[in-house]
Amino acid sequence: MTVHDVARVLPAVDELREHCRGLAMLEAVLSPEWDTRFYSFDACWGEGEQMASMRDGVGGEYSIVFSVDGTYVRGFDHASPMSPWARMDVPLVWPGVLDEVPKVFLPYIREPAFCEEDGVLTVTCCLWRQAADPVWRAGSIVFPETDDGDPDGADFLFALLVDRSPEVYAQWASEYYEVPVDVEAVRHILAGRPLTQEVVAALNPDVELAGLAEDITEIGYPA
Secondary structure (H helix, E strand, O other): OOHHHHHHHOOOHHHHHHHHHHHHHHHHHHOOOHHHOOEEEEEEEEOOEEEEEEEOOOOEEEEEEEEOOEEEEEEEEOOOOOOOOOOOOOOOOOOOOOOOOOHHHHHHHOOHHHEOOOOOEOOOEEEEEEOOOOOOEEOOOOOOOOOOOOOOOHHHHOHHHHOOOHHHHHHHHHHHHOOOOOHHHHHHHHOOOOOOHHHHHHHOOOOOHHHHHHHHHHHOOOO
16 A cells, blocks of 8 residues: 555545544553653644644654645655665655645645754655645655555555554554553544543553543643
8 A cells, every 4th residue: 555545545634633633542541651652643733733643663653734724644664665765875755755745735844843854854655635625635656666565654654544443443552552452442532522531441540531631632632
């Protein structure tokens, strides 16, 4: 699966945003320490902007910026042959990944939070959807051949955005955190229902609802 396949199956912006919000809330409950979380969500990232993000701790990450102008998605797989550092001494973004990004999203290409210190954008896949767009879009890219069929990292980076079922998240989280994960509690949170102590305890008995107040505010999750 490449970014083109992801663009065909991602949901509408509002549904994607709420799913990302739910993923971040689940992570806040399962992993009280922010540094060990996979998924996060900042409801006040910038003026009129919200950002969902993922970091796997081993060089894979994405950022999704939601704004009034639309939604911009950047993904980076450090092991991808399309990494800016994979082909030559001078790092270059793979041809086509950013060439067709609309002007309204160009500030995100220069956003320091998404770049290395030398200003090179950490990106192997990118897609976007302007406010008036009926579908998600990505650039015209000639992908390198790979044995796993995932040349740009989109398959693993966006797996939990493509398959948004509670069961899939619960299975992933149980393997990552090495604890049983209650599917019904996951379903409750991914549906955006207000948190209760019972739901929190079903996921992590060591966490109190009151202790999540800061995370709830940052994520913008229903209290």
